[in-house]
Amino acid sequence: MNATIPNANSVIGQPLSRVDGPDKVRGSARYAAEFDIPDLAHAALVHSTVAAGRIESIDTARAAAAPGVLCVVTHENAPRLPYKEMKTRPPVDPQSGEQLHVFQGAEILFNGQPVAVVVARTQEQAEHAASLVAVTYATNGQATDFDAAEPERPAKATEEGGRPAEAGRGDADGALAKAPVSVDVRYSHPREFHAAIEPHVTIAEWEGDRLTLHDKTQWVNNTANEIAHVFGMEQDAVRVISPFVGGAFGSSLRTWPHVTIAAVAARAANRPVRLELTRRELFGSIGFRPRTDQHLMLGADRDGRLRALIHEACGETSVYEEYAETTVKPSLSTYACDDARTSYRLRRLNTNTPCPMRGPGTVTGVFGLECAMDELAVALAMDPVELRLRNHADRDQAKGLPWSSKELKACYATAAERFGWHRRTPAPRSMRDGDLLIGWGMATAVYHANRSAASASATLHPDGSVVVRSAASDMGPGTYTSMTQVAADTLGLPRERIRFELGDTAMPSAPVHGGSITMASVGNAVAAACRALQDKLGELATCARQGPFAGVSTDDIAAHDGGIGRREPPYRVVAYEALLKQHNLTYLEATATSTPGSEIEDYSSSAFGAVFVEVVVDPDLGTVRVPRMVGAYDVGRVVNPKVARSQCLGGMVQGLGMALLEQGEWDPRFGKVMNANLAEYLVPVCADVRELDVTFVPGSDTNFNPLGAKGLAEIAICGVAPAIANAVYHATGRRIRDLPITPEKLLLEAAALTPVR
Numbered sequence: 177m178n179a180t181i182p183n184a185n186s187v188i189g190q191p192l193s194r195v196d197g198p199d200k201v202r203g204s205a206r207y208a209a210e211f212d213i214p215d216l217a218h219a220a221l222v223h224s225t226v227a228a229g230r231i232e233s234i235d236t237a238r239a240a241a242a243p244g245v246l247c248v249v250t251h252e253n254a255p256r257l258p259y260k261e262m263k264t265r266p267p268v269d270p271q272s273g274e275q276l277h278v279f280q281g282a283e284i285l286f287n288g289q290p291v292a293v294v295v296a297r298t299q300e301q302a303e304h305a306a307s308l309v310a311v312t313y314a315t316n317g318q319a320t321d322f323d324a325a326e327p328e329r330p331a332k333a334t335e336e337g338g339r340p341a342e343a344g345r346g347d348a349d350g351a352l353a354k355a356p357v358s359v360d361v362r363y364s365h366p367r368e369f370h371a372a373i374e375p376h377v378t379i380a381e382w383e384g385d386r387l388t389l390h391d392k393t394q395w396v397n398n399t400a401n402e403i404a405h406v407f408g409m410e411q412d413a414v415r416v417i418s419p420f421v422g423g424a425f426g427s428s429l430r431t432w433p434h435v436t437i438a439a440v441a442a443r444a445a446n447r448p449v450r451l452e453l454t455r456r457e458l459f460g461s462i463g464f465r466p467r468t469d470q471h472l473m474l475g476a477d478r479d480g481r482l483r484a485l486i487h488e489a490c491g492e493t494s495v496y497e498e499y500a501e502t503t504v505k506p507s508l509s510t511y512a513c514d515d516a517r518t519s520y521r522l523r524r525l526n527t528n529t530p531c532p533m534r535g536p537g538t539v540t541g542v543f544g545l546e547c548a549m550d551e552l553a554v555a556l557a558m559d560p561v562e563l564r565l566r567n568h569a570d571r572d573q574a575k576g577l578p579w580s581s582k583e584l585k586a587c588y589a590t591a592a593e594r595f596g597w598h599r600r601t602p603a604p605r606s607m608r609d610g611d612l613l614i615g616w617g618m619a620t621a622v623y624h625a626n627r628s629a630a631s632a633s634a635t636l637h638p639d640g641s642v643v644v645r646s647a648a649s650d651m652g653p654g655t656y657t658s659m660t661q662v663a664a665d666t667l668g669l670p671r672e673r674i675r676f677e678l679g680d681t682a683m684p685s686a687p688v689h690g691g692s693i694t695m696a697s698v699g700n701a702v703a704a705a706c707r708a709l710q711d712k713l714g715e716l717a718t719c720a721r722q723g724p725f726a727g728v729s730t731d732d733i734a735a736h737d738g739g740i741g742r743r744e745p746p747y748r749v750v751a752y753e754a755l756l757k758q759h760n761l762t763y764l765e766a767t768a769t770s771t772p773g774s775e776i777e778d779y780s781s782s783a784f785g786a787v788f789v790e791v792v793v794d795p796d797l798g799t800v801r802v803p804r805m806v807g808a809y810d811v812g813r814v815v816n817p818k819v820a821r822s823q824c825l826g827g828m829v830q831g832l833g834m835a836l837l838e839q840g841e842w843d844p845r846f847g848k849v850m851n852a853n854l855a856e857y858l859v860p861v862c863a864d865v866r867e868l869d870v871t872f873v874p875g876s877d878t879n880f881n882p883l884g885a886k887g888l889a890e891i892a893i894c895g896v897a898p899a900i901a902n903a904v905y906h907a908t909g910r911r912i913r914d915l916p917i918t919p920e921k922l923l924l925e926a927a928a929l930t931p932v933r
Contacts, residue, residue, distance in 0.1 A: 463531025827892020
């Protein structure tokens, strides 16, 4: 096992409470909508009420005359924006198609498309005036029925985005035909929505030709870059500030049309403008996890060895962009199988474009794969864990590379022991608590580990404190806290002496805060910046061997090993203070960049996990409760086990929602989501969540990056939904393959299985 024993003096690995917690509790943490900008105006949107067609007329006279209104912008009076093409599209954007060009023409592409914005002195005035805008449409044929739409090969979206529509090895179809045991199954899940606490909001403020945006975003650098291209500006003329994000789950990765609209409105009103989307607007203006249908065919020998694996998937996208997901990717690498093939298709609809949502693509594909593996285990009369162990992939067969680290077997063993899996009786409906049915299910969790280039700065002040900066983001996983720990550990200072700042394009650039890459990317940049600062201190120390540095070696001060050093932290504080004073310096700053190296060519990297679930089903009512869930995870080095556990708890709860509750009710007649609110779009609440057990198997993946962390935000949701679905089958003997698993589906399935007398 690639285990490491934490340094007893190390700040890394300690379960520290969030450093930003007090600010959030006191309400002093400012989110995008809360910046106090002088002379701030407010905006409200007018949306299309048809799914496809053109605007025939738009009457804004009553709105413009309403009290407090400053301006009304439509396609008839909006500036023509260049929407300059980017040399390389950001990975968070669809790789094919064209983003929505707001107010640039009369064409309507989906129900809910912004057709006007009203700016007024107060929010209430803006909303009232927006209701007075009258629009007439000429409609044409709309494509809003997923089942009726023709699937097509999304060549550009997949090939340009590195997501092949067709992939495989060997002869999967031939091997399937020869396999003595096989399963042929279909699964689906509906649209799911992010439903974060903080709505999307942008405050736009122009100062001449320079634009400042306070925006809810997971990537400030990308927002600045995209808006610069939309307006034909230099990127450094756009500053984006986002110190706190109140949840996003991927919805704030790309730059949505409302950001452009806020900037257009601010210029038209000649004053700063705040545009905040309502909860209902979030269901039509921001992306979502797309509905996906899956078809899996598995073939195996009677001893459980996989001989064939075929995974076909079809997702939905808009008519103006091709959003493609990595749905079928896990099937090519999770299990050992010489004959496998995958295919991915899209159906174009008159809808807004989908977007990443926690574990994008992978969580969907893992649901299908892990349910199919459970069905294969039933067909083989084999324990589900044993089936997975017999098909454990020692190498990534998709890439032909060794894993940089892999402790999946330890995850199975740890989670099974903590869950008590050995007490499970395999027959469906064989475990009961009185009249209630008990079911135990499990699933593998997997999510690819990535790393991107990132930069950070570290500034030492005369009082011995250090301010570390990077244009990263924190939407809840604890970036402020974990980066503080990395800096404190590298510098050998008490964590109280470190202040980490993020979320501003004026800081050193950072990659997207998504895909579980922040610690592997920004964390290594922070460590590199702190080491660079130590190098500068070492250079100063060699010039002056007196005062507190008498008899102290350069190595002691520079601490090139990046650890706590050979002196206690109080010495470091005194030494750093004295050194600056001795050289008459008001501060000392260093900047560094950390980039991936040859490891991306030498290894394949993923986080792994095993999820075990117990469900209790009332056979009369069809209700499903989840009294306990156990997850064991291989995520490399855990910088802060407290915030890491919190991430996994959140992922488990989100997976519970995916399995049992969440579904966007799409009505193809209107091309819109009918339950666009948090009263009817159901998410888990405290009463739905019982005992959640999280553990991390020891490990440190220094083959992947110097810090040894692999990331864990996405892995926490992967595997939860199939584990619950498999447990429901074990409890009831009924296989629900279309999420969510609702009481009516269980009761209808029961009725279908009941003989007619």
